[in-house]
Amino acid sequence: MRMTLFSRRAIARCAVAAALLSSVAGLAVPAFAAGPVELRYFYRAPWPSSEIYANWLIDEWNKKNGDRIHVTGASVDGETYKTKQTIELASSNPPDVFYSWEGGRALEVIKNGFAADLTTYYQKYGWDKFLVPASVSLATFGDKKYFVPTEIGASVVWYRKDLYEKLGLKVPTTWDELMANAEAGKKAGLWPFLLANQKKWPSQFMWSAILVNKFGLDTYQGLVNNTIPWTDPRAVETTKIMADLAKNDMFEPSFNSIDVGPAMVPWSQGKALHWYQGSFNLGRFRGDQAKCCVVPMDFFPMPSIDGKKPVMSVFAEDTIMIHAKSPHKDEAAEFVDWMISKPAMTEKLAIDKPYPSSTQGDLSSLSEMEQRLGKEMASAGQFTFMHVDHATPPAISDRFLDSLQGVLAGAITPEDAMQQTEDEAVRTRGKL
Numbered sequence: 290m291r292m293t294l295f296s297r298r299a300i301a302r303c304a305v306a307a308a309l310l311s312s313v314a315g316l317a318v319p320a321f322a323a324g325p326v327e328l329r330y331f332y333r334a335p336w337p338s339s340e341i342y343a344n345w346l347i348d349e350w351n352k353k354n355g356d357r358i359h360v361t362g363a364s365v366d367g368e369t370y371k372t373k374q375t376i377e378l379a380s381s382n383p384p385d386v387f388y389s390w391e392g393g394r395a396l397e398v399i400k401n402g403f404a405a406d407l408t409t410y411y412q413k414y415g416w417d418k419f420l421v422p423a424s425v426s427l428a429t430f431g432d433k434k435y436f437v438p439t440e441i442g443a444s445v446v447w448y449r450k451d452l453y454e455k456l457g458l459k460v461p462t463t464w465d466e467l468m469a470n471a472e473a474g475k476k477a478g479l480w481p482f483l484l485a486n487q488k489k490w491p492s493q494f495m496w497s498a499i500l501v502n503k504f505g506l507d508t509y510q511g512l513v514n515n516t517i518p519w520t521d522p523r524a525v526e527t528t529k530i531m532a533d534l535a536k537n538d539m540f541e542p543s544f545n546s547i548d549v550g551p552a553m554v555p556w557s558q559g560k561a562l563h564w565y566q567g568s569f570n571l572g573r574f575r576g577d578q579a580k581c582c583v584v585p586m587d588f589f590p591m592p593s594i595d596g597k598k599p600v601m602s603v604f605a606e607d608t609i610m611i612h613a614k615s616p617h618k619d620e621a622a623e624f625v626d627w628m629i630s631k632p633a634m635t636e637k638l639a640i641d642k643p644y645p646s647s648t649q650g651d652l653s654s655l656s657e658m659e660q661r662l663g664k665e666m667a668s669a670g671q672f673t674f675m676h677v678d679h680a681t682p683p684a685i686s687d688r689f690l691d692s693l694q695g696v697l698a699g700a701i702t703p704e705d706a707m708q709q710t711e712d713e714a715v716r717t718r719g720k721l
Contacts, residue, residue: 494566571643579654
């Protein structure tokens, strides 16, 4: 129970009076016991399992430590969090610990003075010694670390193994082979790719992967780091490739009207051959099963385009920050240390979804396929690339996602889409 300011002052006066009495009369007066430090944890819960895991995390902490550091959690869904986060962080009573994306969104939080510097806590707890290197590199801005990753992710091409076998297809190693498989699927009456782009963010996954694997990681980093304009011919060409895929019926009908969750129905029914999406979707692929998956499936990275070495997207899916104005940063850091401990990371796999940010997490409960992907991610020396809505400020990414969805619907041209994105980028960061 929270104490009011009045009650705390009253207790303090009593304590002083008791101390005076004991010093004068030699009385043995017991000291008043201080209540526990109260921490507020604000997080996003994009899946039902996210809420279940967060409740477990908080309950287990409070069972052991609630008498001295008591944690209370509050959450909203993933889409709501994008707007709710700023409101909560700027309030007069902000959360002590909160969820953040990485990249440009994290930088916005840092620039606005909401994120505490966690460098000393990294040193105190040795977090960088057991966190996946790719995620630690993302937490570093300049020479300081501002967040602790709790989940890493990768984006890959998921495919239906049973449909591949039925059609006599082999796992592609080049873009042309992937397109040939997609055409074979379309001729068989299948949707070559699921997109599920109702919320706009899913289409950026394929867009980013095509750009990186066709034009190089430096080109993509130049776009999101504001050294290359969005009107660059390479960005326009990538957008045109996406438009051509839509025109050639490579996506499901009404792909801009179906969300990722409902898309699991046609995926499970075997209507689609491929789905380029993040590893966080493994929670859906599992269903109610302990191990993946509800249908026969596997993955491969976006294959080589024009002979270039494939680059798989590896990024931090979930990260945790401590508010710069929290009066209990040390206690908050102790709670964060619990969040990335081996027991917590192992339980995350059991309740929520892959993949823990800690190399100490036990992956043995996962299927062979999931373990294989986890090892590939953990072996990455640094992150490769995150998607646009993580890498850039919300103003730019929102315009980009709106424009890309418009291109896929045939409402605007790729050139106009990238011009609109660049116009917003100029308003946000100025001219290059």
